[in-house]
Amino acid sequence: MSGRVLPLRRPNGLRVLDLCCGAGGLSMGYYLAGFEVTGVDIRPQPNYPFTFHQANALTFPLDGFDLVHASWPCQYFARVTRWRGTQADHEDLITPRRARLE
Template identity: 60%
Template sequence: MLRPLPAVAAALPRLRVLDLCCGAGGVSVGFHRAGFDVTGVDINPQPNYPTGPGFRFVQADALDYVADHGHTFDLVHGSWPCQRFSRATAWRGNRDNHPDLITPGRALMQATGRPWVIENVPGAPLRPDYLLCGTAFGLNIQRHRVFETSWGGGGDLLSPCWHHRQVLPFEHKGERAYADAMGCTWMTNLEARQAVPPAYSHWIATQYLTHHHSAGPGQAAA
């Protein structure tokens, strides 16, 4: 079973991450647990986005915000809308009704000159540097997400899934069932269905911190 790497944040100055299309903050919480100060940006109000030291929410267009402010952060993360690439859209809707924000989002993130991460569903046009599943973290949910990063993943760190032996089948029962299974206990079920489990972004954060620590401050690949 995949476990997050030991955080090396204590050996580094506290870093700042920009979480684009943050929703109710699943990714933000994972980065915060790894030692980052997080600014979440979403075009919609997010009343359940975490508050307190190390969290800040900005309601804004994510493309505009990263273009104007992305260069001021140590790391930029983008969870661009997945509907265009989701299997559910192919089954129940029309993918042409949903714009591709990954392509312009990637270009703007690269233009910041900062290290970056893009997360999306399998089938999205991403290089699969990391493929994460809830069952690999002991979560009682099968939720595959692909991560492309500016530093790459080498292909040998793709996480194993343990659907068949480690986790019991998940049953969608009760108002809190899905959010709790995701580890997003502060969210509604509806918010959690659009979220990334904090365990995923904590894993990605520790991968970045390990890379950043080995490369030296200011030398992490962008």
């Protein structure tokens, strides 16, 4: 966390794994709710405020966490993508990856 000061919160003793975490906006919500947060993203996230692993969310181990959250990119399903007429330019990343969490 390199000198960053995070807001105070009451730890709940639970660990969350945030797959496709990006910069950590959602992760901060989990942190404020008391979770110990670990983020995974395929792209570097140099300002991510918690434990971070640059890795593929499809192969990162899920064991040892009380909760696993995934924010798969969803451009394929986004209304704005269809409105712009470019849905075919985006892969459906949600449907085949749902089995990973089930």
